[in-house]
Amino acid sequence: MLPHVRCTNRQRGRALEIPVLDLQKAQTSWADVLDSWESAVLTTGCFQLVNHGIPPEVLETCLAAARDFHGRDSAFKQRYAMSRSLNNRGYVPADFRPTGTESRRVVRDYASLDLGTALADAGGSIESILLGPNVWPDISGFRQAVESYYQAVHACALATSRMLSRVCGLDADHLAKRSEQGISLLRLLHYPSPAWDPADPPNGHTDYEWFTLIWQSSAGLEVLGRDGRVHLVPEEPGALVVILGDLLEVLTGGWLESTLHWVRPRQPDRHSLTYFFGPDFHEVVAPVAPRLGPQPERYPLLPAGEHLTALRVRHFAHLRAAVRDGSLDLPFELPAANPLKAVKQDRLEAVERGRA
Numbered sequence: 001m002l003p004h005v006r007c008t009n010r011q012r013g014r015a016l017e018i019p020v021l022d023l024q025k026a027q028t029s030w031a032d033v034l035d036s037w038e039s040a041v042l043t044t045g046c047f048q049l050v051n052h053g054i055p056p057e058v059l060e061t062c063l064a065a066a067r068d069f070h071g072r073d074s075a076f077k078q079r080y081a082m083s084r085s086l087n088n089r090g091y092v093p094a095d096f097r098p099t100g101t102e103s104r105r106v107v108r109d110y111a112s113l114d115l116g117t118a119l120a121d122a123g124g125s126i127e128s129i130l131l132g133p134n135v136w137p138d139i140s141g142f143r144q145a146v147e148s149y150y151q152a153v154h155a156c157a158l159a160t161s162r163m164l165s166r167v168c169g170l171d172a173d174h175l176a177k178r179s180e181q182g183i184s185l186l187r188l189l190h191y192p193s194p195a196w197d198p199a200d201p202p203n204g205h206t207d208y209e210w211f212t213l214i215w216q217s218s219a220g221l222e223v224l225g226r227d228g229r230v231h232l233v234p235e236e237p238g239a240l241v242v243i244l245g246d247l248l249e250v251l252t253g254g255w256l257e258s259t260l261h262w263v264r265p266r267q268p269d270r271h272s273l274t275y276f277f278g279p280d281f282h283e284v285v286a287p288v289a290p291r292l293g294p295q296p297e298r299y300p301l302l303p304a305g306e307h308l309t310a311l312r313v314r315h316f317a318h319l320r321a322a323v324r325d326g327s328l329d330l331p332f333e334l335p336a337a338n339p340l341k342a343v344k345q346d347r348l349e350a351v352e353r354g355r356a
């Protein structure tokens, strides 16, 4: 839990700044802008991306489809509930409270419709939890609208991955090559109303994959920078927000850190289109030179598919129940906790000490 972190637009008299980076410029003259990318990921761990190549009409049409879906009645949405299958796909309502876990979530004040890479031949295999078939609501034009956005945001993630690979001192294609049928996920998120009390501790977390691309309809996303300060990510019309995920931290042995973040909507009815860019199921992620943190040995060797499957199973009650009753037979031992918990816990405590 992130205790007592308050977001203000100014702290100690200095304006907080989330860098704005231009993806088109990075594609045409990457060497000129590599330093600014490196500085962004090392300081705030978060930046806004402009000229990202997603046509505004593709974004708007996907948003309209998401609004249409989330605006329907509960009986309609429940037809597509994630809990109806073992796949990490479909609708998860707001106010979902996982029970019996060590989850830090106090309340889930958002609903989502989750979809992602769907392997044609995943049926029945362990891969099908993360890469199973998508669930498409019976709404005219919905699938096309969302698939168009998915393709566009994925292309943007590939271009972003080329810059982040270079920042890590690796071949530009390093991440893309390891993510050809990646465990990637698009969540159409809806925050119906600001349910938070400023006194509540925020629901801080880091994302699990390489990195995340977020489009937000209104402000609400807050990140904790490596400067120990809280940054409100301002609304930047048309921009995508990029934050770093756990697997980039593992890849660099802690030289990069996954971005601690949380959402406290400023206005009711906030939507976000949140795309998590992840590796192929059979990739094993471990620290890779040359850019390494001071203690790369603290990072476990992570088989991506097993690790991400275990996190989903630990999170969702219906998957835990399926493991208990034998309808889901995992070919690996479910770890008692996220194996990255220790490194992240240390960081949270260090941040707290820095504040004292």
Ligand SMILES: O=C(O)CCC(=O)C(=O)O
Pocket (backbone or CB within 6 Å): 187, 189, 207, 214, 216, 221, 261, 262, 263, 271, 272, 274
């Ligand atoms: O809605 C957002 O801006 C971010 C959502 C998020 O952090 C998540 O789904 O992991």
Ligand SMILES: [Fe+2]
Pocket (backbone or CB within 6 Å): 205, 206, 207, 261
């Ligand atoms: Fe997140």
